[in-house]
Amino acid sequence: MDTTIREIARQAGVSPSTVSRALNRKGRISERTRSRVLNVARSLGYRARTGAMDAPPEPATSRGSDGGGGSSICSRNGIGGTSGSGSGSGSGSGSGRASIGIVFNRRLSSLVTDPFYGAVVAGIEESLQKLGYRVFLRSIDGAGDNSDLFADQAGESGFAGILLVGCDVHPQVARTAREKGIPVVLVDNELPDEPVDCVVSDNEAATRCAIEHLYQSGHRRVGFVGGPQSHISLAQRYAGYAKTLDELRMPSHRKWVVFSESVDKHGPQIGYEGTLRLMDLPQPPTAIFADNDMTALGVLKALHERSIRVPDEVSVIGFDDIQVASHTHPPLTTMHIPKQQLGSIAARRLVDIINGVDPAPVKIVIRATLVVRGTVAAPPTPDGAAAEAEVQTQVGAEPEAEAEARTGTRTAPGTAPGSANETEA
Numbered sequence: 001m002d003t004t005i006r007e008i009a010r011q012a013g014v015s016p017s018t019v020s021r022a023l024n025r026k027g028r029i030s031e032r033t034r035s036r037v038l039n040v041a042r043s044l045g046y047r048a049r050t051g052a053m054d055a056p057p058e059p060a061t062s063r064g065s066d067g068g069g070g071s072s073i074c075s076r077n078g079i080g081g082t083s084g085s086g087s088g089s090g091s092g093s094g095s096g097r098a099s100i101g102i103v104f105n106r107r108l109s110s111l112v113t114d115p116f117y118g119a120v121v122a123g124i125e126e127s128l129q130k131l132g133y134r135v136f137l138r139s140i141d142g143a144g145d146n147s148d149l150f151a152d153q154a155g156e157s158g159f160a161g162i163l164l165v166g167c168d169v170h171p172q173v174a175r176t177a178r179e180k181g182i183p184v185v186l187v188d189n190e191l192p193d194e195p196v197d198c199v200v201s202d203n204e205a206a207t208r209c210a211i212e213h214l215y216q217s218g219h220r221r222v223g224f225v226g227g228p229q230s231h232i233s234l235a236q237r238y239a240g241y242a243k244t245l246d247e248l249r250m251p252s253h254r255k256w257v258v259f260s261e262s263v264d265k266h267g268p269q270i271g272y273e274g275t276l277r278l279m280d281l282p283q284p285p286t287a288i289f290a291d292n293d294m295t296a297l298g299v300l301k302a303l304h305e306r307s308i309r310v311p312d313e314v315s316v317i318g319f320d321d322i323q324v325a326s327h328t329h330p331p332l333t334t335m336h337i338p339k340q341q342l343g344s345i346a347a348r349r350l351v352d353i354i355n356g357v358d359p360a361p362v363k364i365v366i367r368a369t370l371v372v373r374g375t376v377a378a379p380p381t382p383d384g385a386a387a388e389a390e391v392q393t394q395v396g397a398e399p400e401a402e403a404e405a406r407t408g409t410r411t412a413p414g415t416a417p418g419s420a421n422e423t424e425a
Contacts (some may be wrong), residue, residue, distance in 0.1 A: 012040040014037040014354025020181040021356055024098065098160035099134045100350065103149065105168035106139035107263065115294065115322040116339060119166060120187060124163060131351055133160070140173065141335055149173070156280040161350045167231035168263070188233060195361045197353065198345040203233050206335045206368035207240030207289070208217060210317050213333075213370055214287045215248050215363045216376040219315060223256040223285030225274035225295055230265050237291045237319060256285050271298025279306055286379040287315040293322045296332055300375075311377035321371055330374030342366050 009019045011212065022037035022220050102124060104111045125135050136159075140149055149162075161183035164174060174196050177184040186198035201289050214222050222245065229235045240258075245252040258274035271290055275298065291298035296318030300310060308314050310330060319323060321336035345364060352358055 002351050007226065008037065008041050008044060011044070012037045020160075020183070021354070024354075029395070090212070098132075098354075099136055099158070100128050100164060100301060100347075101136050101138050101149070101159040101162040103138045103140055103162050103169060103173065104165045107168055111139075111165065115324065116292070116337075117188075119322075119339035119347075120165065120343040122349045123340030123342075123345075124183040124187075126340075126346040127347035128351070132345075140169070145333070161185070161354050163346055163350055164189065167233055175379075182207055183350055185346050185353070187343065187352045189356065190232060190363060197349055197361045197363075199342055199349060199364045199366065200231065201337050201342070202238035202365050203357040206337075207237045208244045209368070209370050210289055210319065210335055211241060213248075213372070214289070214315060214317060214376065215250065217287075217315065217376055219285075219286045219287040221251050221256070221283070221287070221379075223258070223278045223288045224291070225258050225271050225278070225288055225299060227259070227265075227267065227270055227295065228261050229259060230261070230263070234291050238403045247366065253283055256262035263288035267292055267294025267296075268298035268301065271295035272299070272302045273302075275299045275302035276306075276412070277356065279303070281310065285314070287317070287376070290318045293320045293332060293334055296334070297324070300328055305417065311375050314382055315376040315379070317376055318393055319368075325371075326373065328375075333373045333376045334371055335368045336371045337368050338366060395420065 005019045006025075012019065018033065019037050019041075022034040023041065102121060104117070111121055121137075128135050132387060138149060159182060162177055162187050165187045167189045169186075171191050171194065173193060174184050174186065174191060177195065181374070184196060186196055186200075190196075190200055211222060224238060224241050224243075226238055227234050229238060238259075240250070244250075256278065258277050260270040260274065268309040269295070274295075276289060278288065279302070288299050290299050296316055299316050303310055303314055303316070310316055316332065316334050318334035318339075320339075321334045325332040325334050346365070349364065350363075
């Protein structure tokens with residue numbers, strides 16, 4: 001059986017990540033520790049990258065400045081600024097450069113052309129290339145063992161670190177990477193019970209901001225159309241919706257909430273079918289929150305087919321601010337996620353881990369901002385207390401909708417609308 005990094009770590013009395021840094025000649029590690037690790041590796045017959053175990057160690061790179069300028073978009077331990085701040089480069093230039101894997105569920109088909117993740121990947125690639133790393137895209141099965149991803153990690157095909165992008169990547173992939181001493185960062189996903197770094201949007205606070213905007217515009221009957229609650233980011237958005245209705249004492253009803261639990265349905269189909277269901281109610285909502293912009297596109301299509309004017313009769317608000325959002329008719333009001341910055345921050349965080357900088361796992365939360373365009377206006381009639389009474393009469397005098405999100409959500413600390421939570425170590 002081939003020797004593993006985990007076995008070397010056990011016999012050398014160090015962590016798997018220390019073994020990885022020693023074998024790859026990267027990061028902050030003393031020459032004494034490195035020599036001990038390499039001696040153990042040789043004694044076990046470990047097969048490393050050609051010449052890697054005999055070459056002198058590279059100097060560890062220190063934390064530098066971001067160089068990007070602009071305002072703070074995330075908070076770590078309550079301090080504004082981006083994580084990692086642009087760590088040093090990879091292992092040189094040319095064919096000797098270290099490789100980073102961008103890993104995603106092949107159900108996405110094309111990560112690069114996805115309207116949300118395409119921008120995230122662009123941010124990742126730009127940052128990693130500037131830091132001297134080669135970047136590879138790898139698609140994997142949603143629940144398979146994906147053992148080929150970690151095959152020959154000591155050879156030329158091995159990754160110095162991986163970025164797991166999206167909520168469809170099975171948690172076992174992150175666990176296996178950690179066991180093998182491969183640095184990993186989750187992007188737009190988190191595993192609350194696993195000590196894995198992640199970079200995420202502040203989904204609950206951003207949704208609160210969106211619902212408060214509808215409330216301030218006069219709406220009291222607000223519907224929700226969304227995707228699978230097995231996706232933690234979408235579940236957090238529903239949690240933000242339900243909690244905000246409760247906090248503002250707005251009427252709520254389970255019939256105003258439409259989920260699609262199928263991971264095979266795309267956003268526009270979810271939005272289209274969900275909106276038709278809402279509009280068939282005796283007392284439909286006067287506003288609809290779509291949990292992402294692709295879903296909002298389907299919402300707008302359904303309303304157009306029903307000859308329901310937006311925003312004169314029904315208001316619509318989305319989430320993500322993908323490129324097409326400003327080109328709908330009317331232009332979509334939505335919550336803006338700085339997608340390229342999200343990818344860039346995740347990339348720099350991964351490089352920090354590879355280089356041994358601040359190795360304790362952290363959760364980095366990115367602030368979202370409201371972009372007001374043309375799909376939200378005041379409801380056609382006063383929609384306050386009298387309307388609430390009418391809703392209870394026509395829809396049914398049931399208790400207010402459950403304010404708890406479904407399984408998979410996490411209760412985030414209270415934050416002001418649009419603000420960022422503190423980073424969790």
